[in-house]
């Protein structure tokens with residue numbers, strides 16, 4: 001009878017909360033039912049559980065409590081000013097414990113800021129590291145995820161050793177590095193999961209056992225309920241279903257995205273309901289969809305056990321929709337949730353707190369008694385307090401030492417000026433800061449330096465000399481702390497790859513440019529099994545310009561394959577594959593459509609090495625085609641769209657297909673991410689075919705002089721090289737000798753200042769491209785005039801020639817009046833020559 005009553009309430013607890021009843025009435029009923037169930041249970045005999053089960057549950061309970069304490073204390077650290085900002089995982093503890101149980105070595109996480117419990121439970125982060133990150137500790141041993149470069153709860157493990165070499169990723173649990181943009185973790189997760197599929201399918205790759213065990217690795221993506229509104233979520237979800245990947249998507253559903261409830265976020269206010277059409281069909285295609293409550297430990301554990309085993313074995317994606325999750329302290333330290341949650345909701349969150357529910361369940365199940373739980377809770381408080389204290393001490397100690405060092409360095413008796421009242425005041429103020437930061441110290445040093453004199457008895461140990469030396473050392477250390485690892489600093493950096501010129505036979509065959517690319521790919525695919533390429537129309541037909549013609553048939557569908565029309569996740573797919581050892585070429589059909597994927601490039605790929613301080617790398621190559629074809633969306637050259645948003649990647653703008661192939665060869669010999677823009681109108685132009693395909697390289701940052709001249713320099717790239725050439729021929733008819741320089745890569749830009757050498761000769765310069773006015777030409781101008789100091793060699797004002805501000809109009813005439821052409825080049829150059837020597841070059845009109 002009692003058992004029947006318990007079963008009845010169990011059933012009601014489940015079905016009631018699974019439906020969309022008004023949550024207050026549901027809450028009242030559930031609270032009553034839950035308490036009644038406990039009473040019933042107490043009167044039943046406590047079950048006997050195996051010892052290991054008991055110890056596992058209690059270990060989880062301990063982690064849950066520690067994690068909660070970390071959240072509570074973390075918030076306090078922000079409110080008392082020790083940390084700048086805090087966002088925590090309180091309320092999301094219990095499902096993460098369940099997820100951690102099925103997370104194996106070799107598996108991957110791609111998640112967001114609520115996952116601290118998971119990180120603790122899997123051993124991927126310690127409590128000390130949690131606090132170190134909160135403080136912004138830059139010591140990589142204290143903050144291995146990101147060396148203090150990212151705000152707290154942005155998690156990551158390290159895939160690379162201190163020399164930038166791969167570690168054995170199968171001997172560790174892996175977390176890709178979090179980013180703040182909501183749902184930004186999803187495109188990356190797709191690639192991480194695709195890696196498992198490709199490793200599984202391609203037996204040639206089974207030997208890469210530091211990356212895979214025949215593709216059995218599951219990828220766990222976590223996301224908040226509100227963030228499922230983002231396009232990235234839907235695009236990823238669909239693509240993982242299409243490709244049938246071992247991806248476990250976990251939605252922590254607390255009903256809110258900051259202050260906006262799911263009423264405004266999700267159709268039917270229920271993401272798994274909205275995703276029902278993705279559920280497995282009779283052929284097992286689609287997703288297995290699981291539901292569980294964020295407070296129901298036992299059910300969560302069973303659900304994860306079953307779901308992830310299925311996902312791992314069948315490579316069938318799964319969704320875990322975890323509802324009734326709470327957020328006890330509100331969204332972050334930036335505001336309180338009392339502003340937007342009702343009293344009833346706030347009370348419900350107290351009643352349905354996962355840890356409280358787990359506690360009651362433990363007692364109900366007879367796993368532990370009250371006294372033992374109190375002890376665990378007390379220990380958790382103590383442990384976290386100690387960890388916090390230790391982290392703070394480790395964070396502060398070196399900074400205090402630097403402060404003391406400066407004060408000592410400034411304490412010099414050999415200079416009269418060392419004791420001026422102004423300097424004394426600066427020193428005193430610095431000394432009085434109880435918990436200084438580096439900004440206080442360096443700022444004080446720089447201010448002291450302004451006030452020192454040169455009249456010292458020992459000039460080598462004067463105040464000026466001492467402070468300068470000390471400051472230089474500190475600035476170098478701070479540059480390492482905050483500015484290093486934008487690019488690979490090691491020997492195999494892309495900028496270190498030496499040039500290998502193409503070799504031509506005496507009478508080289510002239511072939512259409514696309515064939516050079518195709519045959520070059522053929523060599524690259526045959527020599528490196530980790531090279532894969534994918535994109536729209538890339539597989540079966542070998543690309544819209546046939547640059548992969550016949551290669552799918554030769555190398556198989558796991559090397560060269562079609563994707564859906566989904567630029568953001570094509571790029572994310574490349575990124576995730578690269579994190580797991582692949583050398584992906586992600587193709588975006590036209591440069592104009594890169595905008596769809598720019599967020600992934602800008603926020604994720606470009607920042608990868610920097611934000612992990614060399615902990616993870618993503619050497620994905622984004623290959624696209626741009627410049628001139630037809631109309632607004634097929635002729636774009638929006639280089640300024642990328643040069644400023646993807647710092648951390650390289651940008652190659654080859655003028656023809658031999659140069660493009662050379663860039664691919666260079667990049668694949670290195671390990672850095674890059675964008676290569678093939679010139680759209682060059683696929684059919686005939687070029688001499690090199691004999692050393694797959695071998696020759698084009699160095700990054702090295703411009704090439706295409707035409708030598710003495711009168712003025714035209715700096716350009718890509719398709720404009722040809723136009724500049726036409727313009728130069730027209731100028732020659734008027735006795736003007738133009739030098740044309742193809743910059744070849746915009747990032748990096750002319751590393752050895754070749755353009756300056758040209759300016760020293762011609763003293764005049766035009767920066768020419770078909771981006772908008774003030775776009776990439778302005779960038780080139782800044783580089784040459786300011787950075788290279790070209791200003792000092794000019795006899796005429798530097799100028800730019802660009803496309804119009806609007807996009808290019810349709811048809812050849814539309815192009816002629818929208819984009820710069822050879823006549824424009826002529827007139828711009830002629831005008832400069834006229835200004836310089838009006839007698840010899842009279843005004844034309």
Ligand SMILES: Cc1ncc(C[n+]2csc(CCOP(=O)(O)OP(=O)(O)O)c2C)c(N)n1
Nearest residue numbers: 114180181182224225226227254256257258
């Ligand atoms: C692209 C983007 N837009 C807005 C934000 C600001 N923001 C940070 S978290 C958040 C709400 C996320 O809610 P949800 O996904 O439900 O996760 P929860 O915090 O509730 O766990 C918002 C709007 C952001 N980080 N990124």
Ligand SMILES: [Mg+2]
Nearest residue numbers: 224225256257
């Ligand atoms: Mg939410």
